[in-house]
Amino acid sequence: MMKNIKTFFERAMHYKIIVSNKLDKTKEMLELADNLWEKATREDFKFKSCIKDGVINPDRISEASIKEVDHLGEIQERPVVDLVQQGGGMFGIALLGYTYIMEKAGIRFHSYGGTSAGAINAAFLAAIPNEVYQKPSIFFENGKRQTTKSELLTHIIANMDFKSFMDRKGVVGYFQELLFKNIKSWKLWFPLLLLSLMFLAGLYFSLSLVFNIENGLTGMEIRFFDFIIGTLNVFAFLLFCYFIILKILGPNYGINTGNIYYRWADTLMHLLGVDTTEDLHRRLKQTKIISDKNLSNPRLVLITANLTHNKVVKLPEEASFYWANPMNLRPAAYLRATMSLPFIFHVLVPKGEHYDKIEETNRIITMAKFVDGGMLSNFPIREFHRTDGEPPSFPTFGVLLSSRESVENSRNKQTFWRYVASYLKTFRNFYDNDFLLRNEETKYLVELVNTTEFNWLDFWMEDEEKKGLFEEGAKAAIAQLKKFNWNDYKQERLNEEQKIQFK
Numbered sequence: 066m067m068k069n070i071k072t073f074f075e076r077a078m079h080y081k082i083i084v085s086n087k088l089d090k091t092k093e094m095l096e097l098a099d100n101l102w103e104k105a106t107r108e109d110f111k112f113k114s115c116i117k118d119g120v121i122n123p124d125r126i127s128e129a130s131i132k133e134v135d136h137l138g139e140i141q142e143r144p145v146v147d148l149v150q151q152g153g154g155m156f157g158i159a160l161l162g163y164t165y166i167m168e169k170a171g172i173r174f175h176s177y178g179g180t181s182a183g184a185i186n187a188a189f190l191a192a193i194p195n196e197v198y199q200k201p202s203i204f205f206e207n208g209k210r211q212t213t214k215s216e217l218l219t220h221i222i223a224n225m226d227f228k229s230f231m232d233r234k235g236v237v238g239y240f241q242e243l244l245f246k247n248i249k250s251w252k253l254w255f256p257l258l259l260l261s262l263m264f265l266a267g268l269y270f271s272l273s274l275v276f277n278i279e280n281g282l283t284g285m286e287i288r289f290f291d292f293i294i295g296t297l298n299v300f301a302f303l304l305f306c307y308f309i310i311l312k313i314l315g316p317n318y319g320i321n322t323g324n325i326y327y328r329w330a331d332t333l334m335h336l337l338g339v340d341t342t343e344d345l346h347r348r349l350k351q352t353k354i355i356s357d358k359n360l361s362n363p364r365l366v367l368i369t370a371n372l373t374h375n376k377v378v379k380l381p382e383e384a385s386f387y388w389a390n391p392m393n394l395r396p397a398a399y400l401r402a403t404m405s406l407p408f409i410f411h412v413l414v415p416k417g418e419h420y421d422k423i424e425e426t427n428r429i430i431t432m433a434k435f436v437d438g439g440m441l442s443n444f445p446i447r448e449f450h451r452t453d454g455e456p457p458s459f460p461t462f463g464v465l466l467s468s469r470e471s472v473e474n475s476r477n478k479q480t481f482w483r484y485v486a487s488y489l490k491t492f493r494n495f496y497d498n499d500f501l502l503r504n505e506e507t508k509y510l511v512e513l514v515n516t517t518e519f520n521w522l523d524f525w526m527e528d529e530e531k532k533g534l535f536e537e538g539a540k541a542a543i544a545q546l547k548k549f550n551w552n553d554y555k556q557e558r559l560n561e562e563q564k565i566q567f568k
Contacts, residue, residue, distance in 0.1 A: 091220040092204050094532050098165050098539035105543045112547050120171030127459030127551055129354050131173055136201040136211045145354055146462045147176040148190075150183030151444040152437065153466035154406070154521035157182025158222055158531050159514045162538025163464045163545075164190065165215035170546060175352055175459065176364040178445045180438040182466070184367040184403040185330070188396060190214050191365050192339045195351050221333070223531060227524040230326045237313055241320055245522040264302075317411035323401055326410075331397035341421045342381050343392040360458060366448045368438030369402040372412065373431070377441045377496065378402075379448070387415045389428040395421050402435035409522075412436050446507070447500040456558050460551070463511040464541060466521075506557040512545040514538050 126144035177187035193214040202210040247253035349363040380399040384391035398419035413435040449461040
């Protein structure tokens, strides 16, 4: 348990890989979100009427609630929601801005779901004990502010050197940085295209010097040899590039090992007092909900993709399919599985080293290969949708980091490349889009973060960009709280259930 927030950070700094003792960066990010919240509650009169003492009216959010002791020793009633977060690489920083505003508004989380970056934030939110709400914030000296889980994670992320996860060095590491930092810029792709054209032109020109009329060949013969030999050379060059790529990726098909990330996640979980899946389950059950209905136990659903068996995998729930003793497994293995971006990080293969303790029952059942869950399901909101015909006691809030293809966009002129892109997106987003399109009430639940000005692959991101993403996440949370009303949502759910019954 985290009895003292300062002690937690002191222990974290001892490991030298997690946080800094400087609070300035974090404080700036939190103040950005605070200013947005204060502006919204001050200028929007309708929304202001739902806020009391800085927190939202619980009845506006759900029928279920929890009671917690705050930093002043007073008992507070807090509304609860399930939370699902989309994956998106470095866009995940925006998720912290979103959850920070939610917690600041007094909302607490029951179950968590996510993929890749969304899974990382979900797992750490689940791992931090609820006792943090009893502590005053260390980021503001007056002691009048309550600590939230999100501000602790924000401090870790604000001071994290993400480029350390990209552990490939040398020439490959240099070109990796060049590519990922500039992947959205024409300054990278235009020179590459120009160099490719120059190579092809130079290849055919050099062949024309070899085969000429002085060698006794006719003009038709020269053109024939130019075409045949030139084409063979192009194929030979492409084959050479293919073998170079295989050499770079290695047998695990990734540029970077992912080992540094795994150690980072594992160390942080250890500092939070979560060394095994059993510890994680115990931490999840700490939330005691007040409700007049029978509620299921809190869940943590982290999505990864199993390439060996071509299926979506929900961890830790399905860990027993791959590890014989999953309760003894280190939770960092789940996070490493869900963030294995194809070709960027090695695939994760279940291993005995993922166990916390050496026991006779520890063994690997299936040698699967896990990659980023976003390949199949990047937004697993369907996992928390009640399907027994009864209305829920609380909603599931979802936060998207990238927009889905809209009906209006689909009416645009169809080109070949749009056709190819749509073809791939249909398979990649089928699980998520099918649910969102079939359930109209999700319009109340899901909010999109504006990430269009940012690069999701920029692991070398500067502090200003981190703050920008955090701010966009905070804006999305405020927009979500403004539009959501429990009574409206509940009525929409009842209408949906009636439609199903009459079919």
